[in-house]
Amino acid sequence: MKFAHSLKTWRSVRNTEQQLRRLSERELEDIGFAPGDIPAIARGGRAA
Secondary structure: OHHHHHHHHHHHHHHHHHHHHOOOHHHHHHOOOOHHHHHHHHOOOOOO
16 A cells, blocks of 8 residues: 555656646746756755
8 A cells, every 4th residue: 555655646746747847947937946946846845
């Protein structure tokens, strides 16, 4: 059961990161993020 939860979490993070990477630098800037912030945001953390 723990493996299934880990897999689901990994997929969610991966999907979020993919969606954010589709945004242009301008779109990211408009919402207050930089391309380097994407991994942390996808993991549910805050950008530095």
